[in-house]
Amino acid sequence: MLAGRLILLFLVLFSAGPALAQEHYKYQLGEQFTLWVLADSRRDFTLGDIFPGQEEVFSRYVPSGRAPASILGFLLRSPEATVLIDTGMGSGTLGQALAETGVAPEDISLVLLTHLHGDHLGGLVTDGRQTFPKAQVRLAKEENDFWLDEASPVKFPDRKANFDLARQVLAAYGEKVQPFEFGAEVTPGLTAVAATGHTPGHAVYLLSSGKEKILFWGDVLHAAALQFPRPDLSPVYDFDPAAAAATRLEVLTLAAKEGLIVAGAHLPFPGLGRVTAGPPPSFTFTPLP
Numbered sequence: 001m002l003a004g005r006l007i008l009l010f011l012v013l014f015s016a017g018p019a020l021a022q023e024h025y026k027y028q029l030g031e032q033f034t035l036w037v038l039a040d041s042r043r044d045f046t047l048g049d050i051f052p053g054q055e056e057v058f059s060r061y062v063p064s065g066r067a068p069a070s071i072l073g074f075l076l077r078s079p080e081a082t083v084l085i086d087t088g089m090g091s092g093t094l095g096q097a098l099a100e101t102g103v104a105p106e107d108i109s110l111v112l113l114t115h116l117h118g119d120h121l122g123g124l125v126t127d128g129r130q131t132f133p134k135a136q137v138r139l140a141k142e143e144n145d146f147w148l149d150e151a152s153p154v155k156f157p158d159r160k161a162n163f164d165l166a167r168q169v170l171a172a173y174g175e176k177v178q179p180f181e182f183g184a185e186v187t188p189g190l191t192a193v194a195a196t197g198h199t200p201g202h203a204v205y206l207l208s209s210g211k212e213k214i215l216f217w218g219d220v221l222h223a224a225a226l227q228f229p230r231p232d233l234s235p236v237y238d239f240d241p242a243a244a245a246a247t248r249l250e251v252l253t254l255a256a257k258e259g260l261i262v263a264g265a266h267l268p269f270p271g272l273g274r275v276t277a278g279p280p281p282s283f284t285f286t287p288l289p
Contacts, residue, residue, distance in 0.1 A: 023039045023042075023097060023269065023270075024036050024037060024038050024039065024075075024097045024098075024100050024101055025037040025269070025270035025272070026101075027272060027288070029207070029209040029212055029214060030209035030210040030211075030212055031210070032078050032079065032189070032209055032210075033076055033077065033078050033189070033207065033209045034076070034077045034078075035074060035075070035076050035077075035214070035263075036074070036075040036076075036077075036101045036103075037072055037073075037074060037075075037263070037269070037270040037271055037272065038072065038073040038074070038075055038088070038094050038097040038098055038101075039070060039071075039072060039093070039094070039097055039269050039270075040070075040071040040072065040073060040088030040089060040091065040093050040094035040097070040119075040123070041070060041071040041088070041089070041091070041093060042068070042069075042070045042268075042269050043068070043069060043070075044066045044067065044068050044069075045066065045067065045069055045223075046065060046066055047062060047065050047066065047067055047223060047226060048065060050222065050223070050235040050236050050237065051223070051226065051233055051235055051236075052236070054226075054233065057226070057230060057233065058226070061225060061226055061229050061230065062223075062225045062226055067223050067224070067225040067226060068224075068225075068268045069222065069223065069224075069266045069267075069268065070265075070266055070267065070268060070269045070271060071088055071089060071094075071119050071265065071266065072086075072088075072263075072264070072265050072266070072267070072269065072270075072271045073085065073086045073087055073088050073094050073097075073098075073123070073265075074086065074216055074263055074271075075098065075101060075103060076190075076207070077103070078187075078188070078189070080187060080188050081109045081110050081187045081188075082103065082107050082108050082109050082110070083108070083109070083110045083111075083112060083187055083190070084098075084108050084110070084111050084112070084132070084135070085111075085112045085113075085114070085205060085216050085263075086112075086113060086114055086120040086121075086218065086265055087111060087113075087120065087121060087122065087123030087124050087131070087132075088119065088120070088122060088123040089118060089119045089122040089123065090118075090122030090123045090124070090125065090126070090131075091122075092126075094123050095123065095126075095131070105131050105132050105133070106132075106133060106134055107134075108132040108134065108135045109134060109135055109136070110135055110136050110137075110138065110186070110187055111124065111132055111135045111136070111137045111138070112138050112139070112186060112190075112192075112203075112205060112216075113137065113138070113139040113143070113203075114139075114202060114203050114204065114205070114216070114217075114218025114219065114265065115139070115143055115198065115199040115201065115202045115203070115218060115219065116139065116143055116144075116147045116162070116166040116170075116199065117162065117199065117219070117237070118161075118162060118165050119265075120218070120219075120265065121165070121166065121169050121170075122165070122169070124137065124169045124172070124173065125168075125169050125172050128168075128172065129172065130172055130173060135176065136176050136177075136178055137170070137173045137176055137177045137178070138177075138178050138179070138180055138186055138192075139177075139179060139180070139201070139203065140179065140180060140181075140182060140192065140194070140201040140202070140203045141179035141180065141181055141201070142182075142196070142200055142201030143179075143199060143200065143201025143202065143203065144170070144177070144179040144201065145179075145201070146199070146200040146201055147162075147163060147166040147167070147170075148166070148167060148170070180192055182194040182203065186205070189207055189208055189209060190205050190206070190207045191205065191206045191207075191208075192204075192205055193205070193206055195217065195218070195220055195247050195251060196240075196243060196247060197234075197238060197239065197240045197241075197242075197243030197244030197245070197246065197247040197248075198218070198219045198220070198237065198238050198239060198244050198247075199219075199239050200239060200240075202218060202219065202220075202247075203218070204216060204217045204218055204220065204251065206260075212261065213258065213259075213260050213261070214260065214261040214262070214263055214272075215251070215254075215255060215260045215261070215262050215263065216263045217251055217262055217263065217264055217265075218264075218265050219237070219265060219266065220247065220248050220251050220252075220264070221248060221252075221264055221266070221267070222235050222237065222266045223235065223266075224264075224266075224267050224268060224285055227248065228252075228275075228282065228283045228284060228285050229278075229282045229283070229284075230281070230282070231245065231248045231249050231252055231281055231282075231283065232245050232249070232281060233245070234248075249281060252275055252277075252283045253277070255274070255275040256275045256276055256277040256283060257277075259274065260274070260275070261273070261274060261288065262274065262275055262285075267285070268287075270287075270288075272287065272288045273285050273286050273287040273288050274286050274288070
């Protein structure tokens with residue numbers, strides 16, 4: 001029950017009160033791709049709420065016990081497609097940031113979901129209707145099957161609200177929802193990669209554009225100030241904490257080794273940077289200039 005209550009608390013905290021800003025950030029990826037980071041929410045949060053019992057660790061890395069985080073979506077334009085990776089909570093803030101880029105909801109041809117938590121899929125609907133009426137919606141088959149399985153809410157009753165939301169949102173798009181197998185190229189240059197643990201079918205997306213590569217990693221990491229130095233620590237949101245920690249270490253190691261740009265849904269705005277390996281198991285994060 002604790003995990004379910006804290007997920008709801010997370011959504012309440014990140015949607016309560018005025019947003020810090022309706023901001024977007026533009027980054028050019030070679031000649032083919034333009035990326036905008038869309039801020040749905042920017043807040044400081046209390047680490048103890050999602051990493052209970054880790055006060056001694058906080059005292060070393062984050063003495064205040066509070067850290068900045070965001071809820072971000074990523075808009076990617078190429079000659080072939082206009083793609084939105086994750087859609088925020090549905091509060092309207094991400095939509096306002098989208099409008100500031102000059103892109104209309106009707107321009108979105110593809111929505112990619114890293115997973116089906118409410119702060120990533122909520123923006124797919126507005127008053128029960130499709131926010132992006134011309135978009136195909138894609139997510140991992142494992143993720144789709146888990147949240148739509150009739151047995152899942154019985155096994156995990158503390159997550160019932162999330163199951164209900166996922167079903168309602170996906171139903172609004174009907175046959176436009178197209179699950180994929182991990183390893184699929186979901187649009188030219190963009191490949192879906194398994195990164196399970198946070199949820200059973202969590203996906204990350206690797207984009208190659210010339211010599212540059214960027215990894216959209218969803219919820220591989222929630223609290224940058226804490227989890228870069230201690231990637232073994234998993235928040236209560238992680239469905240399988242041990243698997244999530246193993247995935248986090250694998251992804252961070254890959255990002256550091258390959259020199260990838262990383263794009264994180266909960267990294268401090270604008271959520272883009274590079275990862276460097278430190279003394280094991282630590283890493284450091286350097287935001288893009």
